[in-house]
Amino acid sequence: MAVTRFAPSPTGYLHIGGARTALFDLLLARKTSGKFILRIEDTDQSRNSPTAAKQVMDDLRWLGIEWDHGPDVGGPGEPYFQSQRLDIYNKYIDQLISDEKAYYCFDTPEELTQMRDKAAAAKKNFLYPRPSQFPTEKQADQARADGRPVAVRFCMTDDDIIVEDSVRGRVKFSGKELSDFIIRKSDGFPTYHLACVVDDELMGVTHIIRGQEHLMNTPGHIALQKALGFKTLVYAHMALTVSEGGGKMSKRDKAKVLKDAIKSANPDKEKIASVGNISIQDFDDFLKGNSTPDNPAIDAMAEFLGIKLPEINIVDFFKSGYIPEALVNFIALLGYSPPTDKEILTLDELIETFDLSRLSKTNSLFDRKKLLAFNMEHMKLLSEEKLLQRYKDFLSGTNSPASADDKLLLRILKACEGARTLAEVEFKSSFLFVDANNIKYDQKSVEKVFLKNSGQGLAMLAELKQQLLDLKEVSEKSIEDMLRNLAERKEVGLGKVAQPLRLAICGTTVSLPIFEAVDMLGIEETVKRIDNAISKFSGKTL
């Protein structure tokens, strides 16, 4: 019976790394019939966005990651927003102070950086100089009155601290090399370290699964647990997911692609900055690599420039037409391997076979091509109803013109079996939903299919039109027969007939299978588009 928790700080969208952590927390809890808690770590007043917590929750739910206790659903550990638990933290902090296991400090940021620089210059690890005599309550009041920041630091123990980690084994830290760290900031909020240790104890958490970036925090947490008389927990520090350029996957990966694109396009600075709703100053800093705009700004600028950024946040994957079943399966296999060779697994199967000891120690690279393959497999696995639902969800998040009844949508979905993403389905079928006069003809395709060989393809259209009009009865089958017969008579491959037709009605050479495409469009509309194409391109040459 493991009690796990996912504790995001609501600073933005849920990203792939967070989703992976949450997934493993869920897997362990479900596998052991335990509980999975969601806790919002909003103790940084400057970075929290009011909408982010909701966004994170939406993303988790979209993935199928449902929590037993937490926001919206409640539970015995309420409240689940740390910003609402200040009294609780203060009780423990005050206790620590009166036990002389923590003390007030009044350093300004400048003084602190000075101390750090000094340590760095001496090639030494920075250790906060613990005063031999701890400041009194009175002195703290005086400091506050003097306008100095008043924070509280925890006395790190000198003993060696062993972290028994489920994935890394025993990791030893020398307490002497660990600095006293802040547990209450001068704004009165606890730091992450204090809040999470207290909450994990109070909420009955038994297992901590988190990224390797937290490994160095763990000895501090263990020392805190000892000082507070809490029990220690089982830790599992997962390997990270890194991106191509090295380093862990983050919004910086998106920023980099955007920056390169802006630099090479060299467009109107002010315009772009205004699209991203950021100042020229911030924009310049971004180009110089001094700062990274936030996600909405990055996405807006990219959309304006028409460039595709690598997906990092869960919503990015949603917008690109991935389905949650595939994403969940894929991220589960990053740094973890199920006991058998079977790789395509549902959430339930993942839970059933989950084994904490099968987490791997090595960082992994996010392979988008494999994700694509997984997405296709899961699209095939989904029931019709589920797939339809996923597709409708996807469409509602796009500006696709596609709007149709379930029957047509389902028919499209079926015709697209083998597509790798829902975006592909949309792309292949969007011609059905635009007006004949709004078809955009792809220039390269026009040249290749219509104009090449002295306009052979274009010439085929007139013939096609007549045949279509002569059709006695309209069905996929009759359209197919007609096209095949025509190709045979002309002594050409079917492609020579089908491609001009496809281009005429879609404007591109990629679409649904052509027989179905024509049947869905209807003869009248098909003929209209053929006429349009003929009048638009006849007389044109290469």
Next chain:
RNA sequence: GGCCCCAUCGUCUAGGCAGGUCUAGGACACCGGGUUUUCAACCCGGCGACAGGGGUUCAAAUCCCCUUGGGGCUACCA
């Protein structure tokens, strides 16, 4: 710089803890062929790895050490 973690095909990984059954298995990618009305899909086949160096041992991908390489942390962020 300091501290910590890691190291098997291009990528995700199995095997490692209990050394021999590993001429190292699977998946994705890639390459070749087939199928084909486009893109996919599908079928058949192929290429492809134990980072390097020392030990220990009858025997090392597996245990130990070093080197190299990668990663993380180094905030009054989480």
